[in-house]
Amino acid sequence: MSYLTLFAFLICTIIIGYFIGNRRAVGMRPAVKSKLPENKLHSLPGFHGTYVALWCGIPSLLLLFAWLFLEPSILSAMLGNALGDAGIGLSQDQLELLKGSIRRAAQNSQNPIDDTLLPVVESYKNIVNSTGIGGMVVIGCGAIIGLYFSQKKIAQRFAARHRVEKIFSIIMLLSSLVAVLTTFGVVVSLIFETIRFFGMVSFTEFLFGLHWSPQIALRDDQVASSGSFGAVPIFAGTLLITAIAMVIAVPIGLFSAIYMSEYASPRFRSWAKPLLEILAGIPTVVYGFFAALSVAPMLRNWGVDFGLEISSESALAAGVVMGVMIIPFVSSLSDDVINAVPQSLRDGSYALGATRGETIKLVLLPAALPGIVSSVLLATSRAIGETMIVVMAAGLAANLTANPFQAVTTVTVQILTLLVGDQEFDSPKTLAAFALGFVLFIITLCLNILALKIVNKYREKYD
Amino acid sequence: MTNLRAAHIKKRYAAERRFKMYGLLAIMFALGFLAIMLVTITFRALPAFSQTYVKVDIEFSENVIDPDGAREKVQIAKADFQKIVRDGIYALFPEVTNRKEKRKLKKLISSEAGYHIARVLLADDQPDFEFIGTKQSVWVKSSDDIDSFIKGLIRRDVDESRRRVNDQQIGWVDQLMADGRIEKRFNWDFFKFGDSRSPEDAGIRGAVVGSFFTLIITLLLSFPLGVLAAVYLEEYSKPSKMTAFIEVNINNLAAVPSIVFGLLGLALFLNFFGMPRSAPLVGGMVLSLMTLPTIIITTRAALKSVPPSIREAALGIGASKMQTVLHHVLPLAMPGALTGAIIGMARALGETAPLLMIGMVAFIVDVPTGFTDPSTVLPVQIYIWADSPERAFEAKMSAAILVLLFFLVIMNAIAVLLRRRYERRW
Numbered sequence: 008m009s010y011l012t013l014f015a016f017l018i019c020t021i022i023i024g025y026f027i028g029n030r031r032a033v034g035m036r037p038a039v040k041s042k043l044p045e046n047k048l049h050s051l052p053g054f055h056g057t058y059v060a061l062w063c064g065i066p067s068l069l070l071l072f073a074w075l076f077l078e079p080s081i082l083s084a085m086l087g088n089a090l091g092d093a094g095i096g097l098s099q100d101q102l103e104l105l106k107g108s109i110r111r112a113a114q115n116s117q118n119p120i121d122d123t124l125l126p127v128v129e130s131y132k133n134i135v136n137s138t139g140i141g142g143m144v145v146i147g148c149g150a151i152i153g154l155y156f157s158q159k160k161i162a163q164r165f166a167a168r169h170r171v172e173k174i175f176s177i178i179m180l181l182s183s184l185v186a187v188l189t190t191f192g193v194v195v196s197l198i199f200e201t202i203r204f205f206g207m208v209s210f211t212e213f214l215f216g217l218h219w220s221p222q223i224a225l226r227d228d229q230v231a232s233s234g235s236f237g238a239v240p241i242f243a244g245t246l247l248i249t250a251i252a253m254v255i256a257v258p259i260g261l262f263s264a265i266y267m268s269e270y271a272s273p274r275f276r277s278w279a280k281p282l283l284e285i286l287a288g289i290p291t292v293v294y295g296f297f298a299a300l301s302v303a304p305m306l307r308n309w310g311v312d313f314g315l316e317i318s319s320e321s322a323l324a325a326g327v328v329m330g331v332m333i334i335p336f337v338s339s340l341s342d343d344v345i346n347a348v349p350q351s352l353r354d355g356s357y358a359l360g361a362t363r364g365e366t367i368k369l370v371l372l373p374a375a376l377p378g379i380v381s382s383v384l385l386a387t388s389r390a391i392g393e394t395m396i397v398v399m400a401a402g403l404a405a406n407l408t409a410n411p412f413q414a415v416t417t418v419t420v421q422i423l424t425l426l427v428g429d430q431e432f433d434s435p436k437t438l439a440a441f442a443l444g445f446v447l448f449i450i451t452l453c454l455n456i457l458a459l460k461i462v463n464k465y466r467e468k469y470d
Numbered sequence: 471m472t473n474l475r476a477a478h479i480k481k482r483y484a485a486e487r488r489f490k491m492y493g494l495l496a497i498m499f500a501l502g503f504l505a506i507m508l509v510t511i512t513f514r515a516l517p518a519f520s521q522t523y524v525k526v527d528i529e530f531s532e533n534v535i536d537p538d539g540a541r542e543k544v545q546i547a548k549a550d551f552q553k554i555v556r557d558g559i560y561a562l563f564p565e566v567t568n569r570k571e572k573r574k575l576k577k578l579i580s581s582e583a584g585y586h587i588a589r590v591l592l593a594d595d596q597p598d599f600e601f602i603g604t605k606q607s608v609w610v611k612s613s614d615d616i617d618s619f620i621k622g623l624i625r626r627d628v629d630e631s632r633r634r635v636n637d638q639q640i641g642w643v644d645q646l647m648a649d650g651r652i653e654k655r656f657n658w659d660f661f662k663f664g665d666s667r668s669p670e671d672a673g674i675r676g677a678v679v680g681s682f683f684t685l686i687i688t689l690l691l692s693f694p695l696g697v698l699a700a701v702y703l704e705e706y707s708k709p710s711k712m713t714a715f716i717e718v719n720i721n722n723l724a725a726v727p728s729i730v731f732g733l734l735g736l737a738l739f740l741n742f743f744g745m746p747r748s749a750p751l752v753g754g755m756v757l758s759l760m761t762l763p764t765i766i767i768t769t770r771a772a773l774k775s776v777p778p779s780i781r782e783a784a785l786g787i788g789a790s791k792m793q794t795v796l797h798h799v800l801p802l803a804m805p806g807a808l809t810g811a812i813i814g815m816a817r818a819l820g821e822t823a824p825l826l827m828i829g830m831v832a833f834i835v836d837v838p839t840g841f842t843d844p845s846t847v848l849p850v851q852i853y854i855w856a857d858s859p860e861r862a863f864e865a866k867m868s869a870a871i872l873v874l875l876f877f878l879v880i881m882n883a884i885a886v887l888l889r890r891r892y893e894r895r896w
Contacts, residue, residue, distance in 0.1 A: 080744050172792050179702035182695045186720045186766070189759045193730060196737035259496040266493025282501055288878065290820025292849040293871050296856060297507050300514075300864065331503050338500075362482055364489035385725065392727020394823035395849075399856055419729050419823070426736065427826050444733045448726065455725040 013071065013143050020150045021064040027154070028052075028059030031161045050168035058167040061174055062157035067150035074142045082135060086110075089130045197448060200441030207435045208236045213442060215239060219405040219416075221425060221436045236439055238446075240407040244322065244415030248397060249390045251326025251411055252333060256390075257383055259330075260337025265367055267338070268345040280339075287335040295399030298328035303400055310412065320402030320414040329396050336386040344378025345371055381458035388454035392447060394419040418443050508875075515868035521657040521670060522612040522620045524579055524646060526558040528587070529605045541599045547592055552584035555610060562651075563642060574639055578646075580611040580670045609653065614669040614862035616643060620654065623861070634861075660869065664835045665851065669862035672855070674870050676837045680750055680830070680845030681819060681877075683838060687754020688761060688818050693811050695758075696765030697800070700807070703766070704773040705795050724763035731760050732827030740828060747829035748844035756824050761814035765807070768814075772806020773799060805892035812885040816878050822849040848874045 032055035037046045086106050097105065105124075112128045113135065161167070205213070216237015263283060267276055303324035310317030317323065348371050356366040372379070402414035403424055425440035532539070535549045556576055560566065566575050580586075587608060591601055611617075615634045618624045624633050626640060635643075646652050663673030699720075707713040735756035739745045745752050776799050784794040800807075825831075830846050831854060838845035846854065852870050855863040 076743055076745075079746075083744075168790060172790055175792050176702070176706055179698045179706060183699035183702045183707075183716050183766075185695055185699065186723055186762060187716055189723055189734075189762070190719045192738050193726065193734045196734050196742075197730075200737060259499055262493045262496035263500060266490070266497055270490050270493055279497055279501070282504070283497065286500060286504055288816065288820075288882065290822065290849050290874060290878070292820070292822045292852050293507075293511070293875070296852060296867060296871060297510065299856065301507075301510055331500065334500050362486040364486040365482070367489070388725060388727075392729065394727070394729045395853070398823075399853070419727070422729055422733070423823065423826060426733075427829075427831055441733060441737070444730055448730050451725060451727055452722060455722060459721065 010071075010075070013146060016147060017064065017067055017071065017150055020067075020147075020154060021060045024063035024154045024158070025056040025060040027056075027158050028161060028167075029056035031055065031158060032167070035161070035163045037163065047163075049164050049166050050171075054167040054171050055161050055165070057171050059154060059157045059161070061171065063150050063154040065174075066153050067146050070146045070149050074146060078138070078142065082138065085134050085138070086131055089127055089134060193448065197441055197445040200438050201445045204435060204438035204442040207438065212236060213238050213439075217407060219421075221421075221439055236435065238443065240405040241416055241418055241421055241443070242446075243407055243409075244401070244405070245391060245417040245419075247322050247409060247411065247415055248326045248329065248401060248417055249387060251323060252330035252390045253383070253387060255327055255330025256333045256337050256386055260334045260382075260386070261341055261379065263334065263338040264341035264345060268342050269363060269367055269371070280342075283338060284335050286332060287339075289332075291332065291393060291395040292399070294328050294332050295395040295397075298324050298396055298400035302328055315412060317412040318402075318414045320400065320404075321412050322401060322415045323411040325397050325401040326411065328400065329390055329393055332393070332396065333386045333389050336389055337382055340382030340385065341375070341379050344375045344382070347378070348374045377461045377464060381461040384454050384458040384461070388451040388458075391454075392419065392451050394423060398423055418447050422447070511868045511871050514865060515872045516865070517618070517621045517623060517862075518660060518865035518869035519657050520621070520654045521659065522617040523609040523653045523655055524559075524612050524616075525607050525609050525651040525653070526555065526579065527561060527605060528554055528558040528608050529561075530554060530601050530603060532603045535602050536599070541602075543592055543595075543597060546599070546602075547588060549588070550584075551588040555579065555584045555587065558608075562646070571638065574636065575642065577613055578616050578639065578642060580613050580668060582666070582668055582671050583610040586610070611670045612652070614860055617670060618862055619643065620652065623865075660866070664837050665833060665846070665854070666835060667833075669858075669860050669866060672863070672866055674848065674851060674873060676834060677846050677848045677851035677870070678873070679837050681847040683750035683841055683845065684753040684757065684825075684847055685815055685819060687751055687841060688757040689811065689815060691755060692758035692761045692765055692814065693807075696762050696811070696814075697769050697807055699762075700766045700769035700773060701795055701800065704770045705799065706791070720763050720766055723759075724767065728760060728821055729823040729827065731756050732824030734759070735824060735828045746842050746844075748832050748834070748846070749842045750838065750845055750847075751841040752828050753825050753830055753847065754841075756828060757818040757821060760821065760824070761811075761818050764814040764817065765810050768810025769803065769807040772803035772810070775806070776802045802894070805888050809885045809888050812881050812888070816881040816885075819847075819877060819881070820849055820874065822853055825850050826853070848877075 029052045032048060032050075032052035036048055036052075083106060086109065087102070090102075090105070090109075109124060109128055109131055112124075113132045213236055217239050218235055218237045219240050220235040267280060267283075271279065299320075303319055303321065306321060306324050307317050307319050309315075352370050352374060353366055356370045357363075361369065397417045397420050401417060401420060403416055403420065404414045405416050405421075406413055408415065422440045422443050425436055425443075531554070534554055535551075536546055538545070559575060559579055560572060563575060566572055587610070591597060612620070615624065616639070619635045619640070620643070624635050630637050643652065659671065660673045662675055663671055664676030666672040703713065703716065707716075735752060739752050739755060740747060780798055780802065781794055784798045785791075789797065825847055829844075830850050832844060832846065833854070834844050834846055836843075848870060852867050852874070855867045855870070
């Protein structure tokens with residue numbers, strides 16, 4: 008039996024519930040038509056129907072989701088029981104491996120399995136079937152019980168309308184709380200692993216150490232003592248690439264915004280602005296591809312021509328491409344704030360005989376400065392958190408250097424390389440990724456809050 | 471005096487012209503970069519759309535395929551079809567006897583050719599076994615190196631030690647060409663196959679289907695949640711500390727780096743809840759958390775633009791708050807909400823980093839058939855190929871990028887159309 012059938016069954020019960028509620032309410036409609044409230048249904052039949060449908064659907068759907076979440080772990084525990092003696096003496100990983108192969112064998116008899124395990128496979132199949140049917144029966148019964156009790160409540164003076172309204176507003180409140188829950192989840196999942204990491208590696212070493220090589224610590228089976236979790240080279244690398252990106256993005260973005268808002272004809276604006284925004288819509292993996300396979304070799308060749316040594320995974324290539332990617336972030340926000348400067352300021356400046364350029368430089372830019380600064384801050388946070396471009400173009404070597412022609416690494420690259428692939432969750436290597444993620448989260452959060460603060464302060468000035 | 475002033479004004483005007491030019495140059499730089507990038511990728515992608523085939527005369531000798539003569543599909547499927555294909559190519563050049571040279575000769579055709587032939591011949595449940603014992607001309611795929619050579623990506627004039635095809639192999643290819651045994655065809659397999667270790671067999675079907683499943687989960691989760699949250703914040707909530715807190719959270723979530731969502735998915739969904747790795751289900755859940763703020767923000771803007779008179783009219787004739795919202799306000803705001811959803815989906819489609827963290831980076835050949843099958847998505851497929859040493863994957867990557875951009879263009883076009891068609895000015 009599949010979940011789809013169960014889901015279809017639930018949907019059917021919900022619809023039936025609606026009609027039962029509706030019918031019952033219609034049947035209770037008093038025969039005498041009068042304006043007296045005692046002689047009228049409190050709520051329209053539709054509300055009664057919805058009330059029944061909600062009681063039918065919400066508990067059973069919640070049960071269904073809970074079941075979907077819990078089923079794998081329940082099955083795994085029961086499989087562990089079914090294994091009995093065969094599972095004794097195995098390590099956690101071996102046990103998981105064994106369970107996996109039994110699962111595959113149960114799904115498809117073509118999959119190879121040791122003959123001694125065949126009875127286990129058979130009993131596992133039975134377990135899967137019986138728990139599956141059990142779960143479905145429970146969920147289905149939940150729906151029917153909900154339907155039965157809620158339709159019994161329907162009466163002439165039953166305030167179905169108020170109940171339904173209440174339930175709906177609670178559902179809405181809960182869905183808006185998902186955003187809060189997500190933030191909470193991010194913080195919690197980062198903070199626990201980070202605390203565990205700092206139990207193994209000292210805080211000062213992480214923040215001020217100059218040497219980063221997590222792999223070595225793993226190989227020597229040493230915790231922390233190898234002294235290789237100094238994150239300064241990573242922070243420096245992130246800073247270097249971000250700085251290069253901003254050197255590209257800020258002037259170009261700002262000049263584009265100025266041209267768009269002050270010089271461009273409406274026709275030019277109407278096609279150039281969407282085109283510019285395409286840059287923000289292109290997936291970052293595409294930029295990464297372009298940086299790694301086109302820009303980096305090109306820079307390398309130029310370097311050879313000019314007698315410079317440019318590494319094929321240079322900070323420059325990643326930084327330049329990232330800079331282009333964030334041009335629209337700077338330009339569209341700056342464009343908005345420049346446009347928001349009141350026309351009277353422009354008119355006043357022109358009346359004094361200033362040229363357009365002088366008006367922009369001396370009047371508009373100072374007036375729009377807070378907004379521009381905040382757009383630059385937002386773009387910076389974007390650049391710091393950007394992953395794919397640096398992963399593909401900037402390399403893994405944790406060099407502590409300010410030379411843009413060399414390979415550096417960034418926070419995001421390290422998080423990715425530490426976590427992709429096989430992981431064990433008690434080595435400082437994987438936990439380091441969470442610590443780095445925490446640092447990343449805090450920094451971008453601060454930048455965003457700062458940017459929002461600046462914008463809000465500025466808005467009050469003209470409104 | 472007047473001269474001085476004229477000179478000064480001239481200088482100011484020159485400065486003005488320069489300033490204006492900087493602006494134009496900035497825009498042109500950005501657009502030029504975009505154009506160069508797209509053109510480069512398109513040109514690099516072209517080789518991936520065709521594939522070189524070699525005609526080989528294959529002898530399906532009974533001794534190799536079905537020594538028992540039982541004609542059973544299961545047994546025949548296990549036969550050494552690779553050897554048959556190998557013998558076929560050796561037969562084309564009987565003069566080659568040296569083992570080392572034979573190995574070079576073998577490398578002219580795809581290392582998977584035998585499996586393909588077996589799959590085609592045994593596709594039916596009850597295949598007729600008439601091919602056994604016959605000799606047939608079959609077009610098989612060339613290896614990726616020969617393919618690159620035919621397409622001119624590996625050049626003859628390069629020193630032999632620096633190219634992957636040696637002079638002897640070039641000689642063979644020339645001879646095959648002269649015999650009309652080499653043909654370039656449109657590479658349908660690129661759209662039909664999943665990933666593969668050999669570039670000539672690698673396709674994007676698995677990644678596209680994986681992306682599709684992932685986006686469905688994302689849409690199913692984030693759209694209802696986002697719209698409900700937006701309705702609550704815009705229509706129901708009164709200004710309070712809690713509402714302000716929720717709003718701050720939403721705005722911050724919109725700016726959290728995507729990789730942090732990947733960490734969340736790894737720590738919470740995979741390790742804590744024990745959900746399956748590499749599954750579109752988990753990928754969709756992570757991406758829906760990312761698209762949620764986008765949908766909430768755009769839906770709120772759409773709700774805000776519905777004039778209050780509509781609400782007042784509905785409430786005035788006795789509609790409840792819920793009826794007002796569900797029957798009147800939300801339908802009017804729907805185009806805006808849908809536009810937001812499509813834009814959010816487009817962004818989710820291009821997202822790579824968080825999906826790498828939850829294991830969607832695994833090498834998966836099979837096309838996924840459900841939400842919990844291990845799978846990958848288009849941008850991650852591009853990243854996986856970028857890590858492969860074979861040069862032929864470069865073209866595959868570019869082609870996959872084109873496919874990805876094609877989907878993005880379609881989604882954005884739908885969003886623009888929706889906005890144009892249904893946006894109302896009050």
